[in-house]
Each structure stands twice: as structure tokens, then as C-alpha cells.
Amino acid sequence: MIKKIVVLSIGDWKNIRRDPFLIFSMFGILLLASFVRFGLSKLDELIATHTTYELTEHFPLIVGLVLLMTPLMIGMLYGFVILDERDEGVLLYYAVTPLTKVGYLFCRLLLPMITTFFLSFIVILIQGVIEWKIITFIPTALLLALQAPLITMLMASLASNKVEGLALAKVINLSILSPLIDYAITNPLAKVMIFLPMYWPAYMFILISHNDDWIHAFLIGMIITICWFILLNHLFQRKIG
Structure with a gap:
């Protein structure tokens, strides 16, 4: 199985190299993390000079959102690969191979x-x-x-081609706002965000950063993620099949 995964990965890299958008999906997150490392402190100093706002207390949220970009971008990348294939x-070719x-x-x-x-x-x-x-x-x-596989299954299940995939990707990108909405809005309705799996990694990272x-x-996040996985896997299998 490991050999098959390596062979498939080599083929994926060849596909990714042909599309600048897919290349950005792979390396854009590293550029964003570099901005956090070298630019966030400077931004905090700039804000502090003109206002009394303390950006540092929100650093765990910001880094948590940056971390969420990793499964988001990688999941969409492989979603586009599946749509291309x-x-x-x-897929018909792979069905008759040893894979x-x-x-x-x-x-x-x-x-x-x-x-x-x-x-x-x-x-x-x-960071x-x-x-x-x-x-x-x-x-x-x-x-x-x-x-990441949740995003991949969502892309492959709901989009019929790359054009639809691009439109869907814009909607999926909004899921990264789920921890921010709950963080910034005190209205109890904002708690509906806890039912989105993308909410929990960032929330968990914030708790860890505050030593809470x-x-x-982690356990609730795993349960919600598995529930979404079961639901999306059903749609994914039906669409691919």
C-alpha cells in the first residue's frame, strides 16, 4: 500500500505543477505563517502607537485561524485533483489496476x-x-x-467540475470564520458554530495557549468531525461511484 501511495503522490505532484492555483494552495499557507512571524508583531506595534487596542491577547486566535488554513488549502487541493481525474x-483506469x-x-x-x-x-x-x-x-x-479529507469529500461530492469547484471553494472558505464568529460575538446564536468541525481545532489551540x-x-471535536465524515463519506461514495 505504501508503494501505491508513493506512486499516486508522484502523479499528484505532476498534476499540481501544471496549475499555479494548486501550487499556491500548497505553499500559500507557509507564506501566511511567515507573515505572522515577521509581520504580526510589527502590526501590533503600529496599532499600539495609534490606539489603546491590545492585539497580543488575540494572537492565539490569529495563529489558530492560520492553522485552519492548512487543512482548508490541502483539502481543496486534493478536491481539485479528484475533479480533474x-x-x-x-477513476475508470484505477478501477482495473492493482490499486x-x-x-x-x-x-x-x-x-x-x-x-x-x-x-x-x-x-x-x-509562526x-x-x-x-x-x-x-x-x-x-x-x-x-x-x-482535510472532509474538505476533499465536500469538494468531490458537491462539485461536478473545476468551475463549480472554484465557486464551492469560496463558500467552503467561509468555514474558517466559525471560531472567529464565536470568539467575537457574545450572542448565544453564535454558538451554532460549534457544530462545524473546523471550529474545534482553532478553539482547542486557544485553550492550550491559555493553559486551559x-x-x-478534543473529544467533542473528534465526535463532531467523525459525524461529518460519515455523512460526507456517504455523499462522496455515491458521487464517485
Whole structure:
């Protein structure tokens, strides 16, 4: 299986190189993390000189949102790859190879998970404004990694081609606002955001940054993510099939 994943990954990279948008999806998150490291402190100083607003207390939220960009961009990247391959009839080819259609779908969901998990560590290393510990970041990275196949399945299930995929991507991007809405709005209606899986990795990271209890957030986040996974997997299998 590892050999099949490597072969599929090489083919993915060839597809990604042909599309500048897909390349940006891969490396844009690292540029954003670099801006946080080198630009956020300067922005805080600029705001402090003209106002009494303290941006530093919101750094955990900002870094949490940047971390959410990782599964968002990687999930959409692999979603576009599936849409491309479906348009070209590649899935029919994989169905008669040793990989099989089931193996293909498994790899298509496993690869964004693995990529997001390791890329999350690169992002947290680059950001440089929030202290972190590897023992508490591992569960955060795991929860982040599980968001990527959700985005991939959402793209592949609801879009019929890349044009529809681009329109859908704009809607999916709004999911990154879920922790911000709950963070900024005190109205109880804002709590509806907790039913979105993308809410929980950022919320969990904020709790960890403030040394608060994060175990319950991790468990609830896992339950909600698994529920969404079951729902989207049903749509995904039906659409691909």
C-alpha cells in the first residue's frame, strides 16, 4: 500500500505543477505563517502607537485561524485533483489496476490527512509568536489533519467540475470564520458554530495557549468531525461511484 501511495503522490505532484492555483494552495499557507512571524508583531506595534487596542491577547486566535488554513488549502487541493481525474476518466483506469477503486479513494483521503498533519508542524514552527509544546500540539495536529479529507469529500461530492469547484471553494472558505464568529460575538446564536468541525481545532489551540483544559474540546471535536465524515463519506461514495 505504501508503494501505491508513493506512486499516486508522484502523479499528484505532476498534476499540481501544471496549475499555479494548486501550487499556491500548497505553499500559500507557509507564506501566511511567515507573515505572522515577521509581520504580526510589527502590526501590533503600529496599532499600539495609534490606539489603546491590545492585539497580543488575540494572537492565539490569529495563529489558530492560520492553522485552519492548512487543512482548508490541502483539502481543496486534493478536491481539485479528484475533479480533474473524474473529468479525464482516470477513476475508470484505477478501477482495473492493482490499486482498485477502493484503494484509490482510500489514498485520496489519506494523502491530504498525512500532508496536513506534517504541514501543521511546519506552520507552528514558523509562526514564532505563540509558545507551544509538542505533547499538546500532536492532538491539535491530528484534529487539523482530519479536517482535510472532509474538505476533499465536500469538494468531490458537491462539485461536478473545476468551475463549480472554484465557486464551492469560496463558500467552503467561509468555514474558517466559525471560531472567529464565536470568539467575537457574545450572542448565544453564535454558538451554532460549534457544530462545524473546523471550529474545534482553532478553539482547542486557544485553550492550550491559555493553559486551559483542552481534553473535552478534543473529544467533542473528534465526535463532531467523525459525524461529518460519515455523512460526507456517504455523499462522496455515491458521487464517485
